[in-house]
Amino acid sequence: MRRAMLIINPSSGQEKGLQFEEEAVVALEKQHDEVFVKYTEGEGDATRFAEEASEHRYDTLVSMGGDGTINESVNGLAEKDYKPAFGFVPLGTVNDFARALEIPMNEQRAIKVLEQGHTKPVDIGKIVGERYFMNVLAVGAIAEATYKVTPEQKSRLGPLAYMIEVARAMKDETPFDLSIDFDGKQWEGKAYLVLVALTNSVGGIESFAEHAEVNDGAFHVFIMKEFSLPKVAKLIPDLFRGELKSNEQVEYFTASDMEVSTSLDLVVNIDGDEGMPLPFEASVLHNELNVYVPEKE
Numbered sequence: 001m002r003r004a005m006l007i008i009n010p011s012s013g014q015e016k017g018l019q020f021e022e023e024a025v026v027a028l029e030k031q032h033d034e035v036f037v038k039y040t041e042g043e044g045d046a047t048r049f050a051e052e053a054s055e056h057r058y059d060t061l062v063s064m065g066g067d068g069t070i071n072e073s074v075n076g077l078a079e080k081d082y083k084p085a086f087g088f089v090p091l092g093t094v095n096d097f098a099r100a101l102e103i104p105m106n107e108q109r110a111i112k113v114l115e116q117g118h119t120k121p122v123d124i125g126k127i128v129g130e131r132y133f134m135n136v137l138a139v140g141a142i143a144e145a146t147y148k149v150t151p152e153q154k155s156r157l158g159p160l161a162y163m164i165e166v167a168r169a170m171k172d173e174t175p176f177d178l179s180i181d182f183d184g185k186q187w188e189g190k191a192y193l194v195l196v197a198l199t200n201s202v203g204g205i206e207s208f209a210e211h212a213e214v215n216d217g218a219f220h221v222f223i224m225k226e227f228s229l230p231k232v233a234k235l236i237p238d239l240f241r242g243e244l245k246s247n248e249q250v251e252y253f254t255a256s257d258m259e260v261s262t263s264l265d266l267v268v269n270i271d272g273d274e275g276m277p278l279p280f281e282a283s284v285l286h287n288e289l290n291v292y293v294p295e296k297e
């Protein structure tokens, strides 16, 4: 008897979830005897539903929503003794996790991926003692600028809305003292921004950490060091060419475990949402979840 749970956030992606409910149920019924649908009403619901799916040993958990809903679902599954296979239909603005896994942005095609039933093991990030994440951690006032993006800007401009706020913040930014202990080594220096990417796609830009694989067991750490104006101009072309890690304004390394502290009162941004004050410790949970992905020919 195979059972699937389908979590829908009815408010995600301009309320597209309910529109695709029936199609998703029909797709899941191809490989499951029973499909239970749960609707979120607010923060924490997707986590609770995912915990329930793990506790009651569902074979599959599927979430339809934006990165917020997917993140909450992953938080309900990570490090549980029993974990259902996890699938999702991206309905958000940025959908970094979907981009990294090559899950189509088109809802019907994403639902087809569930029907094919092909899964692969994927890494998850853990902020020790706090929570889990799938895409990226960011530290610096530039990262904090992303909180200023309103839902209206997001639906009007998409990922560009974030870039505009970041560009605004860069104008009057000052560097901070940063210290990262990682895998028995240490990096110390002045920085404007630190990004810890678990996948290639950051802020909707798939070339950000082009070489990152979803299950390489590594964080890809990018530190934007003190920059001089003529040189900073090269950051943008390098970013879109997938060469950010070799830019001379950027320090790059990989790590599987790291502790990050700074001189300023900064808060870590976790997958686009405000997290907790520094310092924090993060580690990679290698091959933590089995996720539905398109089958490669």
Ligand SMILES: Nc1ncnc2c1ncn2[C@@H]1O[C@H](COP(=O)(O)OP(=O)(O)OP(=O)(O)O)[C@@H](O)[C@H]1O
Residues within 6 Å of the ligand: 009, 010, 011, 012, 013, 014, 040, 041, 042, 043, 044, 065, 066, 067, 068, 069, 070, 091, 092, 093, 094, 095, 154
């Ligand atoms: N029924 C609901 N009505 C309103 N908000 C909800 C409901 N259920 C969950 N939420 C809230 O929705 C948020 C998650 O939204 P999510 O990120 O999935 O979609 P989105 O905002 O459309 O996507 P994105 O952030 O990528 O644009 C959570 O903060 C959660 O509390």
